[in-house]
Amino acid sequence: MRRYSIYKSRDRGPLEFRSRLRREEGAIMTIASRDVVAISPSLPIKDATERMIKYGVRRLPVTDPGTGRLMGILVTRDILNFLSGGDKHLIVKNKFGGNFLAAMNEGVREIMTPNPPCGKNTASIAEVAKILIKTGVGGVPIVDDHVRVVGIVTERDFVRFMPSRAGVRVEGHMTKRVVTADPELPIGGAVRRMISEGFRRLPVVEGGELVGIVTSVDILRYFGTSEMFKHMPRGRLEEAMSVSVSEIMTRDLVTVGPDADLGEAAQMMEERGCGALPVVVGRKLVGIITERDILKLLI
Secondary structure: OEEOOOOOOOOOOOOOHHHHHHHOOOOHHHOOEOOOOOEOOOOEHHHHHHHHHHHOOOEEEEEOOOOOEEEEEEEHHHHHHHHHHOHHHHHHHHHOOOOHHHHOOOEHHHOOEEOOOOEEOOOOHHHHHHHHHHHOOOEEEEEOOOOEEEEEEEOHHHHOOOOOOOOOEHHHOOEOOOOOEOOOOEHHHHHHHHHHHOOOEEEEEEOOEEEEEEEHHHHHHHHHOHHHHHHOOOOOHHHHHOOEHHHOOEOOOEEEOOOOEHHHHHHHHHHHOOOEEEEEEOOEEEEEEEHHHHHHHHO
């Protein structure tokens, strides 16, 4: 477990970050990723999962193959819901009689979110930031006047607006009542907890100490690779879901202290490509700071 305390300056100086965000009133495309991985509604769920893992993304816009118009979006939460966490799992039980492997070959149209929130390519940066906050999503497709996907923006794209020294401490903006998992919690239990609580990650605590973190991406990677099949001797999904989170959790953690500057935490997230940092005193978990917390402060 690593804890970083000193980082090189971003050479931005003591910018007032709220003003910086509001001044960026050009097209949202100045920060949007134009290299969008889009999929068709008929792509099998299994293939979509593999595509997420391959490209390291948590969301895939679903577009009409003929026109390129946005039809929906598939996010990791949809797949977790399908696996065990919620109403979309009924597809496995009702339509396929519990045959998980057959259900994984169903098209993503069955579990995607239709008509998702999106931003116009002429919107300001602040306008799209407000869409993320209002809807509670972690990212939105950016579309043109014909509703064709031309980019995508996520919470992570806003982290760069935080200066290296923000002048505020992590403690004042972190979530203090953290929903956690025990190392022996079954993966299925972790999925259901994520879905019911609306989280993408669960810090793993043992004996009062932080020992790891399990994220939606960890679970997705488990189900999108051959690893899952090692735990399914009889080919039943329940067997794979009964494996403890300690088997798939991330142990090599980067943490931050409650007294750290929020700009420092933002830079750590950006450099490590992670969406949250556990906040610790020693090895005791006292909170968690996320990209969403930073976005709320920015606007």
